[in-house]
Amino acid sequence: MRVAIVGATGAVGHELMQVLESRLKFDELLLYASPRSAGSRLTFGGQELTVQVTPEGPIDADVILASAGGSVSKALAHRWIEGGGVVIDNSSAFRYDAQVPLVVPEVNGEAALSHRGIIANPNCTTAIAVVAVAPIHREYGVKRMIVSTYQATSGAGQKGMDELLEQTRVQLEGGQATHEVFAHPIPFNVIPHIDAFQDNGYTKEEMKVVWETHKIIGDSSIRVSCTAVRIPTLRTHSEAITLELERPATPAQIRELLARSAGVEVRDDPAAGLYPMPLTASGKYDVEVGRIRESLVFDGGIDLFVSGDQLLKGAALNAVQIAEYLQEKGALKERQRV
Amino acid sequence: MRVAIVGATGAVGHELMQVLESRLKFDELLLYASPRSAGSRLTFGGQELTVQVTPEGPIDADVILASAGGSVSKALAHRWIEGGGVVIDNSSAFRYDAQVPLVVPEVNGEAALSHRGIIANPNCTTAIAVVAVAPIHREYGVKRMIVSTYQATSGAGQKGMDELLEQTRVQLEGGQATHEVFAHPIPFNVIPHIDAFQDNGYTKEEMKVVWETHKIIGDSSIRVSCTAVRIPTLRTHSEAITLELERPATPAQIRELLARSAGVEVRDDPAAGLYPMPLTASGKYDVEVGRIRESLVFDGGIDLFVSGDQLLKGAALNAVQIAEYLQEKGALKERQRV
Numbered sequence: 001m002r003v004a005i006v007g008a009t010g011a012v013g014h015e016l017m018q019v020l021e022s023r024l025k026f027d028e029l030l031l032y033a034s035p036r037s038a039g040s041r042l043t044f045g046g047q048e049l050t051v052q053v054t055p056e057g058p059i060d061a062d063v064i065l066a067s068a069g070g071s072v073s074k075a076l077a078h079r080w081i082e083g084g085g086v087v088i089d090n091s092s093a094f095r096y097d098a099q100v101p102l103v104v105p106e107v108n109g110e111a112a113l114s115h116r117g118i119i120a121n122p123n124c125t126t127a128i129a130v131v132a133v134a135p136i137h138r139e140y141g142v143k144r145m146i147v148s149t150y151q152a153t154s155g156a157g158q159k160g161m162d163e164l165l166e167q168t169r170v171q172l173e174g175g176q177a178t179h180e181v182f183a184h185p186i187p188f189n190v191i192p193h194i195d196a197f198q199d200n201g202y203t204k205e206e207m208k209v210v211w212e213t214h215k216i217i218g219d220s221s222i223r224v225s226c227t228a229v230r231i232p233t234l235r236t237h238s239e240a241i242t243l244e245l246e247r248p249a250t251p252a253q254i255r256e257l258l259a260r261s262a263g264v265e266v267r268d269d270p271a272a273g274l275y276p277m278p279l280t281a282s283g284k285y286d287v288e289v290g291r292i293r294e295s296l297v298f299d300g301g302i303d304l305f306v307s308g309d310q311l312l313k314g315a316a317l318n319a320v321q322i323a324e325y326l327q328e329k330g331a332l333k334e335r336q337r338v
Numbered sequence: 339m340r341v342a343i344v345g346a347t348g349a350v351g352h353e354l355m356q357v358l359e360s361r362l363k364f365d366e367l368l369l370y371a372s373p374r375s376a377g378s379r380l381t382f383g384g385q386e387l388t389v390q391v392t393p394e395g396p397i398d399a400d401v402i403l404a405s406a407g408g409s410v411s412k413a414l415a416h417r418w419i420e421g422g423g424v425v426i427d428n429s430s431a432f433r434y435d436a437q438v439p440l441v442v443p444e445v446n447g448e449a450a451l452s453h454r455g456i457i458a459n460p461n462c463t464t465a466i467a468v469v470a471v472a473p474i475h476r477e478y479g480v481k482r483m484i485v486s487t488y489q490a491t492s493g494a495g496q497k498g499m500d501e502l503l504e505q506t507r508v509q510l511e512g513g514q515a516t517h518e519v520f521a522h523p524i525p526f527n528v529i530p531h532i533d534a535f536q537d538n539g540y541t542k543e544e545m546k547v548v549w550e551t552h553k554i555i556g557d558s559s560i561r562v563s564c565t566a567v568r569i570p571t572l573r574t575h576s577e578a579i580t581l582e583l584e585r586p587a588t589p590a591q592i593r594e595l596l597a598r599s600a601g602v603e604v605r606d607d608p609a610a611g612l613y614p615m616p617l618t619a620s621g622k623y624d625v626e627v628g629r630i631r632e633s634l635v636f637d638g639g640i641d642l643f644v645s646g647d648q649l650l651k652g653a654a655l656n657a658v659q660i661a662e663y664l665q666e667k668g669a670l671k672e673r674q675r676v
Binding site: 144145146148150164165168169172183184185188189190191192193197200201202203210223224225227229231232233234238240242251270271273275276277278279290291292293294295296297303305307 | 482483484486488502503506507510521522523526527528529530531535538539540541548561562563565567569570571572576578580589608609611613614615616617628629630631632633634635641643645
């Protein structure tokens, strides 16, 4: 089997290579990036590979992991799959297309099987939330879900992290922090603005959580809202989540349920200083879930806090898990070599 | 009139002196601190003042602004007022005492008039929230209020800020950040743990928001919940707030209402990059309120985002405003000099 990464030199591309080394059985890796980054050499499995320019035509691979931005995917993904492979796309280009499955394998893996050449990888904030919320929805029925996020600068890619680090140095040396990646200086600041504002006053990032939660869980009757906030951390998004439930649940029941749910690490022993944090969740495949407690606003409802590495579960890991799922189900058909 | 500050050398003490210079008419200032800090000299109004050791008996002042921690206030406040003055206490020692008014002047100033020598200054997170929420409650009736906080390190005093700055430097130089003030390293991290955990799984900081919102607004039927989170910022707390209302409101109505509410600056023009942030709210007396939008989970409800300088509105400013209120109402009686 041959795997291709489009956008190999970006932050998610880097994570894709790490995850591929530890998961997925395949024979050959092709790396693609923009003309600016093409020609650079990356090491994979002890071998040096040269990054090629992203093709504008068919890609000769069984699985094409695309993380090159929405406009590139929108323009080219349909061409890439003419090589017979399946694109697992990390951008928002196809997520709301009724023909394209939007998949978190722990939640709706089977949806991947109905793809027509393209599978969408969800928004990172949503992916992290649904691994915790979907099992609760199945058992107790989620009626309302209120999310406030604490999002890391790497959500804006490597350049987001670089800006945080560089500008924090500037500020610590007594200078005035500036900004290019973010709308305002990010060191020691909080910016309630991620992606573009919509007509309803919500940002697109916030609406993605609404739309994608509905599509992945497969129930658009859940009332979902989100406040998406950028904070000065490097990687791993955290989220405070309040849930109103159809059938009342106790914190002990939710802890027990999540402890046997895939993709979740219950980290919930406050007396021992154990709760989800970027410091401990970064680099982990599982999403940390803790601060599980009875809601004070909804009888029988639940409050919880999650921290998940958004470059992994929110992006690279989830994409590779989709490929694994297809492989396990024998759903990666023998391609006609182009 | 004579004013005393107990805890003059702390972070709030510093802010109290700044606020006193620009507000409140009085003749003389007395400064007190622990034996460790006593003897230091601070400048006020161009004059050098020597910090004295906090008395264990009466304080000869009309207004005693106390910010020396709960145990000191609990032990000594009743002795200080034997000098005939009124204590405005910034700790949590008396906030839940039915005999002690808990006051945010814009919301329930008149409660201050019924004091018996001690008035409590609210928790910073609550003070910032209620200046925005109380006017909405009066007009539209708040049924449910869900708060997620983004709290600055100065909530733990000067030493909290120092730890963030020092340990950020350590980490930027490639070292391993350590911690003393916070439960875990704070640079580039998120810690969902402020104050002690209670039996119900909430922290005391979170329950303060519940208890104090009820007491200040004077309506304990409001269902309030909070997730209190420490983030790597220096000063100014932010809060994402979701409100269910008795009577439906539109964002335009809420904007108009808050624009004429005391203590609030409506900063809500996302297209122009205007929303509340620590960067712009720090040092301001008013609480910034923005991201005002229709709730997606409660019909006719409202979501909003606030940033307020918790050392000012959440502490020093509010205390001085209480003193001003008493002065304006002629409620600072002539003391019998001790």
